[in-house]
Amino acid sequence: MTRTASILAVGSELLGTTRLDTNSLFLTGELEAIGIPVVRKACVGDGWDGLLTELAFALTRAPLLCVTGGLGPTEDDRTKEAVAALLGRRLVRDGEILERLRERFRKRGREMPEVNAKQADVIEGAVVLPNRRGTAPGYLVEAEGKTIVLLPGVPWEMKAIFAESVRANLTGGGTPPGVHRRVLKIVGLGESAVEEVVRPVYEAHRGHDVTILAASPGEVQLHFAARGTPEEARTELDALEADFRSAVGPALFGRDDETLEGVVGALLKGAGLTLAVAESCTGGMVASRVTDVPGSSAYFLGGAVTYADLAKMEILGVSPEILEARGAVSEEVAREMAAGVRLRLGAASGLGVTGIAGPGGGSPEKPVGTVHIALDAADGTKKHERLVLPGDRAMVRRWTTSAALGMIRGWLMERGGAG
Amino acid sequence: MTRTASILAVGSELLGTTRLDTNSLFLTGELEAIGIPVVRKACVGDGWDGLLTELAFALTRAPLLCVTGGLGPTEDDRTKEAVAALLGRRLVRDGEILERLRERFRKRGREMPEVNAKQADVIEGAVVLPNRRGTAPGYLVEAEGKTIVLLPGVPWEMKAIFAESVRANLTGGGTPPGVHRRVLKIVGLGESAVEEVVRPVYEAHRGHDVTILAASPGEVQLHFAARGTPEEARTELDALEADFRSAVGPALFGRDDETLEGVVGALLKGAGLTLAVAESCTGGMVASRVTDVPGSSAYFLGGAVTYADLAKMEILGVSPEILEARGAVSEEVAREMAAGVRLRLGAASGLGVTGIAGPGGGSPEKPVGTVHIALDAADGTKKHERLVLPGDRAMVRRWTTSAALGMIRGWLMERGGAG
Numbered sequence: 001m002t003r004t005a006s007i008l009a010v011g012s013e014l015l016g017t018t019r020l021d022t023n024s025l026f027l028t029g030e031l032e033a034i035g036i037p038v039v040r041k042a043c044v045g046d047g048w049d050g051l052l053t054e055l056a057f058a059l060t061r062a063p064l065l066c067v068t069g070g071l072g073p074t075e076d077d078r079t080k081e082a083v084a085a086l087l088g089r090r091l092v093r094d095g096e097i098l099e100r101l102r103e104r105f106r107k108r109g110r111e112m113p114e115v116n117a118k119q120a121d122v123i124e125g126a127v128v129l130p131n132r133r134g135t136a137p138g139y140l141v142e143a144e145g146k147t148i149v150l151l152p153g154v155p156w157e158m159k160a161i162f163a164e165s166v167r168a169n170l171t172g173g174g175t176p177p178g179v180h181r182r183v184l185k186i187v188g189l190g191e192s193a194v195e196e197v198v199r200p201v202y203e204a205h206r207g208h209d210v211t212i213l214a215a216s217p218g219e220v221q222l223h224f225a226a227r228g229t230p231e232e233a234r235t236e237l238d239a240l241e242a243d244f245r246s247a248v249g250p251a252l253f254g255r256d257d258e259t260l261e262g263v264v265g266a267l268l269k270g271a272g273l274t275l276a277v278a279e280s281c282t283g284g285m286v287a288s289r290v291t292d293v294p295g296s297s298a299y300f301l302g303g304a305v306t307y308a309d310l311a312k313m314e315i316l317g318v319s320p321e322i323l324e325a326r327g328a329v330s331e332e333v334a335r336e337m338a339a340g341v342r343l344r345l346g347a348a349s350g351l352g353v354t355g356i357a358g359p360g361g362g363s364p365e366k367p368v369g370t371v372h373i374a375l376d377a378a379d380g381t382k383k384h385e386r387l388v389l390p391g392d393r394a395m396v397r398r399w400t401t402s403a404a405l406g407m408i409r410g411w412l413m414e415r416g417g418a419g
Numbered sequence: 420m421t422r423t424a425s426i427l428a429v430g431s432e433l434l435g436t437t438r439l440d441t442n443s444l445f446l447t448g449e450l451e452a453i454g455i456p457v458v459r460k461a462c463v464g465d466g467w468d469g470l471l472t473e474l475a476f477a478l479t480r481a482p483l484l485c486v487t488g489g490l491g492p493t494e495d496d497r498t499k500e501a502v503a504a505l506l507g508r509r510l511v512r513d514g515e516i517l518e519r520l521r522e523r524f525r526k527r528g529r530e531m532p533e534v535n536a537k538q539a540d541v542i543e544g545a546v547v548l549p550n551r552r553g554t555a556p557g558y559l560v561e562a563e564g565k566t567i568v569l570l571p572g573v574p575w576e577m578k579a580i581f582a583e584s585v586r587a588n589l590t591g592g593g594t595p596p597g598v599h600r601r602v603l604k605i606v607g608l609g610e611s612a613v614e615e616v617v618r619p620v621y622e623a624h625r626g627h628d629v630t631i632l633a634a635s636p637g638e639v640q641l642h643f644a645a646r647g648t649p650e651e652a653r654t655e656l657d658a659l660e661a662d663f664r665s666a667v668g669p670a671l672f673g674r675d676d677e678t679l680e681g682v683v684g685a686l687l688k689g690a691g692l693t694l695a696v697a698e699s700c701t702g703g704m705v706a707s708r709v710t711d712v713p714g715s716s717a718y719f720l721g722g723a724v725t726y727a728d729l730a731k732m733e734i735l736g737v738s739p740e741i742l743e744a745r746g747a748v749s750e751e752v753a754r755e756m757a758a759g760v761r762l763r764l765g766a767a768s769g770l771g772v773t774g775i776a777g778p779g780g781g782s783p784e785k786p787v788g789t790v791h792i793a794l795d796a797a798d799g800t801k802k803h804e805r806l807v808l809p810g811d812r813a814m815v816r817r818w819t820t821s822a823a824l825g826m827i828r829g830w831l832m833e834r835g836g837a838g
Contacts (some may be wrong), residue, residue, distance in 0.1 A: 015457050017448040017600065018632075018642070020439045028438040036436050039469060042461035050458060050480070057476050061469070085694050163705065213437075223437070236769055262522075277724075283710025284703030287724040291702025293779050294812055302730030304723050305706040311764050313722030315734060359713050 005031050006040035006062040008054055008069035011153055014043040023068045023151075023158055030162055033230075034171050035178035036064060046076040055086050059146050064170070067288050069153030072137035073116040079150055080139065083149050084123045087143045091121040097128065101135055129165040133157045140169050180233035184222040184244055185215070185254040187406040194220045194248065201243045204345050208240065217395045217404030219260065222248075250413055251408075260405045262287040267412040268299035273348040275396055275408065277303035278316050278341035280328065281355035281371065285401040301345045306337065313327050316340030327366070329354050331384050334372035349377045349411065355387075357396045371400045379415070424450050425481040426460035427473055429489035429498050430572055434463040442487045442577055443572075449581055452649075452778050453590050455483060465495040483589070488572030490555035494537040498617050499558065503542045506562045510540040516547065520554055540616035548584040550755055552576045559588050568570075603641040603663055604634070604673040606825040613639045614666065617768035620662045627659065634813045637821030638679065669832055672825075678825045680708040686831040687718035690751055692767040692826065696722035697760035698736050699747065699792065700774035704820040720764040725756065735759030745784070748773050750803050753791035761795050768796045768830065772823050776805075776815045790819045794826050798834070 007028070009021035021043050028038045044054040050071075054415040058065050070079030085092050089352055098120035105112040119136050122128055127151075129138035139150040149166055184196055191214045191249050202210040202224075211223040221246055226236035245252055254263050268275055277286045287303040305314045309328055312318040318336040326332045334352040342350025355371030362368035369390060376413045377381040387394045387403060426447070428440035440462050447457045454493040458481050463473040489498030503510050510533060517539035524531040538555050541547055548557035548568075551574040558569040568585055570577045582723050593803070605613055610633045627643050634640040641663055647656035664671055673682050687694055696705045706722040709715055723734045728747055731737040737755040744753045754769040761769025773791030781787035794802040808815045808820060 015460065017444050017451070020441065020444065022439065025439065028434065032436070033793040039466075040461060040463045040473060041434065042459060044459045047458075053480070054459060061472070078597050147634065209678070217740045276730075279703075282707070283715075284698075284706030284717075284722065284724065287703030287709050291724075291726065292813070292816075297701075297726055297780075300702075302723065302725045302734070303703065304721065305703065305710070305736065307710065307716055308720040308764070311695075314763060315721070315723065344733060345727070361716075394711070399710075 003064060004039045004062040005036045005039055005064040005066060006058045008058050008065065009041070009043045009153070010051060010067060012045035012047075012076070014069075015045050021068070023153065023155055024126045025068050026159060027162070029181070030167065031064075031066070034167060034181040035227075036170070036242075037179070046078065048072065048078060050080065051078065051082045052086060054250075055082055056093055056166075057225075059086075059148070062290045063145065064147045064149070066149045066151065068151045068158055071119070071138070071150060073113070073119055073135070078127060080121065080123060083139075083141065083148060083150065083348075087123070087141065089124040089141075089143075092124055093117070094120050094122045094128070097122070097137060119249055125236065126329040127169065129161050129169075131161055132164070133160050135336045137161075138165065140166065141196075151397050154282070163181050164197055175229050177228045177232070178230075179227055180230060180237065181223065181225045181260045182237045182241060183256050184241060184252055185258065185260070186222070186248055186251050187218060187247070187253050187260055187402055187409070189220060189251045191220050194222070197247045197249075198222060198244055201240070201247050204243070209213055215404070217389075217391065217399035218406070243340075247253055250410070251406075255340070255410060260402060260409070262293050264405050264409050264412070265290070265293040265296055265299060267409065267416070269295075271412060271415065274299050274301050274345075274349070275349050275403075276301045276341045276347035277351040278337035279303060279305050279346075279353045280307060280312070280337070281357040282353050282397050282401050282404070283307065285397055286351065286353060289401055291404065301347050303347045304344075305343055306417050312337065318345065329356055329370055329372060331372050331374070331386065334374035334378065335382065335384060338374040338376035342378070347378075348358075349375065350410060351375055351404050351408055353400060355396065357393045357400075359393060369396050371396070371403070374402065375411055377411060381411055381415075383411065420532070422455045423481040424455045424485060424793040425456055425460045425477045425488045427484065428460070428462045428572070428754045429465065429468075429470060429486060431464035431495070434464050434786065437773065440487070442572065442574055445574070445578060446485050446581070449586065450485070450642075451543075451598040451600075452485075453586060454595050454646075455589070457792045458620070465489065465497065467497060469499065470497065471505060472478045474501055478505075478567070483566045483568070484566065487570045487577055488569045489682060490538070490569060491555070492532070492538055492554070499540065499542060500567065502558075502560065502601075502744055502798050503609050504568060506542070506560065508543040508562075511543055512536070513539050513547070516541070516556060523554060529696075530642075531620070546588065548580050548588075550576055550580055551583070552579050552630055555607075557584065559585065594648050596647045596651070597649075598644050598646055599649060600642065600644045600655065601656045601660060602675050603660060603667075603671055604677065605639045605641070605670050606672050606679055606828070607666055608639060608667070608670045610639055614642070616668075617641065617663055620659070620666050623662070623665075624659055627655075629719070634755055635821070636808075636810065636818035637825070651665060665811055669829070670825075679821060679828065683828050683831070684709070684712040684715055684718060685825050686835070687712075689695050690831060690834065692831075693718050693720050693758045693764075694768050694770070695720045695764040695766035696770040696772070697731075697756035698722065698724050698772045699726060699731070699756070700776040701816050701820050702726065703769065705823050707757070707774060708820055708824065723756075723760055723763075729836050731756065733765045735763065748775055748785055748789055748791060750791050750793070750805065754794035754795065754801065754803060757793040757795035763799070768794065769829060770794055770823050772819060774815065774819055776812045776819075778812060788815050790815070790822070792819065792823050792826055794830055798832060800830055800834075802830065 125139040215221040226233040306312040337352030338350040358368035546559040630642040645652040725731040756771030757769040771793040777787035
């Protein structure tokens with residue numbers, strides 16, 4: 001039996017210029033994991049005729065239909081009414097739901113507005129899916145061989161109801177085979193370089209969709225999936241991951257929700273080492289990513305954003321002669337920035353970043369996108385990298401930030417391997 | 420005549436867990452501006468039957484259908500074929516398009532792969548919409564009182580074709596009445612405070628949709644629209660804007676694409692003043708936003724990210740006694756940071772930011788979210804603000820960053836007004 005699903009998002013706000021139906025991404029992942037691929041999705045406004053027509057059409061496209069939105073208390077919220085009308089069923093007010101609604105308002109010291117009472121109306125024969133996080137419960141209706149799931153449009157309510165009630169209802173509580181995804185993250189290699197080194201791996205594992213994604217400037221992701229029960233899929237994903245890891249080598253830094261700054265932080269913390277950074281073209285982005293990580297004060301001492309030459313001399317002690325002779329964007333200055341900030345703050349490691357982010361400031365010898373990154377460590381390690389990056393100001397800055405974090409990670413990995 | 424539109428995005432990649440159809444946001448804005456509201460939209464995969472069925476259904480929903488994606492050279496790209504099949508028309512190879520395709524490849528020193536030839540196939544009777552930015556032209560087909568526009572899925576190709584050919588085709592080259600939008604941006608007032616001050620304005624201008632949006636932590640946006648020709652709409656939007664400006668007052672900092680950091684930069688540049696920043700909890704985010712602006716080196720000298728107490732003392736000269744007596748998160752330390760970084764770099768103004776972003780580090784007297792922001796200027800101005808912000812680490816950091824930029828803007832506005 002191949003089950004498939006259709007998703008319909010209801011709400012006129014989804015037909016404007018600012019909002020997209022992000023709920024469908026979550027639902028797609030969850031449905032795929034229990035073996036139900038999504039074959040189409042749509043957004044429709046609150047108008048009655050449009051809603052009815054879209055619901056009827058969606059039901060012809062797949063045996064499972066997930067509808068989000070339109071379960072609120074206002075006049076515009078008519079998803080439940082439309083589904084009832086379509087199936088020729090009545091709406092019946094449920095005393096227990098009504099009492100829970102009143103109780104919810106009472107707890108907050110308020111009387112329930114009468115409009116909310118309609119949230120206690122249940123489509124005849126529907127299973128009610130409790131909503132711990134809001135007033136509108138979800139519903140699951142079986143009719144004419146189809147299953148319709150109604151969920152609120154508020155993401156965190158929708159997600160909780162899915163996890164707590166929908167999944168088990170659709171699977172009968174078991175763990176059916178499905179599609180399970182994994183993401184591996186790479187820094188310091190371009191998309192085509194990654195493509196080249198991983199091609200033999202995915203050619204050896206045919207039948208797996210492997211996508212190479214330039215996720216953000218300087219970082220490349222490998223997305224892949226395996227079918228089966230969660231256990232079967234895990235075994236297969238682990239095997240694929242092992243092969244990808246050995247093909248990509250040390251540039252592969254993380255998996256799924258891991259971030260480069262989180263990995264760097266964990267390595268620093270694990271080694272009991274501290275970091276200080278000196279930035280020019282990235283203007284604080286390296287420090288800002290490092291300090292995105294909760295608890296980063298354990299290993300991050302601070303940094304300097306030295307945009308003007310004077311700041312480089314005054315705060316970091318970069319020598320005026322080298323600035324004069326080599327220019328602010330040079331290997332020597334990057335090295336002096338790294339050493340200067342490290343010594344200044346008494347850190348175990350220092351990063352120095354200088355470059356031309358553009359749009360102005362380029363020259364034939366130093367075009368826009370020229371960047372120097374240097375590392376200076378108390379153990380005597382010194383590194384330097386020169387990059388000439390493509391793209392606009394924002395891209396050069398983001399790429400440089402990832403490359404700088406990649407450099408500190410590289411040092412920590414080598415150090416760990418040697419120690 | 421009320422024309423409405425339906426949008427269909429074609430591509431199996433749009434039915435996964437990572438990508439949304441962002442093209443529809445652009446198309447919606449463009450269509451609204453020429454008086455054509457979007458009444459529904461959908462995504463479908465590359466499969467033939469699904470594609471045909473969705474196309475046929477979409478055509479029943481609105482007289483105009485915009486389809487994006489599926490015009491590429493591969494086997495999976497069958498949008499043109501499906502539309503031709505649906506309308507019972509033939510595909511005819513166009514010699515001129517074919518020659519342009521070959522020429523395009525030749526210019527890059529390559530032979531055109533034979534698969535690309537199908538991109539020269541035109542649906543009988545269709546208008547070809549040239550694609551300056553890629554190989555797949557767009558098409559406009561009239562049939563049975565309906566208009567179908569086919570566009571490539573690559574955003575920057577799609578946008579160029581819309582601007583250069585579709586708009587004029589749909590309007591006959593005129594400027595029909597439509598919906599025109601404007602956004603006003605506010606810093607330093609919460610959503611409900613904004614709601615309160617602007618309510619009288621939008622109650623006086625009934626018939627305008629006004630939306631108040633917490634766009635990012637610390638910044639609130641007013642979205643509103645007017646109907647009419649571009650000129651009529653502009654007059655009306657200007658009147659609304661004037662009323663909103665007088666209701667909101669100086670907290671209103673910009674419009675449409677303007678950013679807070681851009682506005683601050685322009686004010687600094689205009690006044691010939693320089694800025695230096697000292698950050699603790701924001702960890703470089705203030706400096707990074709200031710330097711997002713091209714040309715910021717004209718007024719931004721640099722900054723310090725002083726996470727550790729030692730860094731505050733060593734780089735900024737914050738006194739150990741005050742750190743000891745008041746704690747790193749205190750009015751006094753924020754003021755010393757602002758003065759310290761200003762003096763250190765010889766800037767006209769200095770900002771100091773210290774706070775507890777969480778999740779750890781809070782106490783009953785200084786809960787997570789407590790932030791102190793200070794300004795110290797060479798003209799003798801000193802400012803200080805204490806905030807207790809809601810939300811998680813990321814939210815506290817982003818909110819603090821906006822508030823700090825708001826403070827420097829406030830000073831520059833007062834100064835301008837006084838001078």
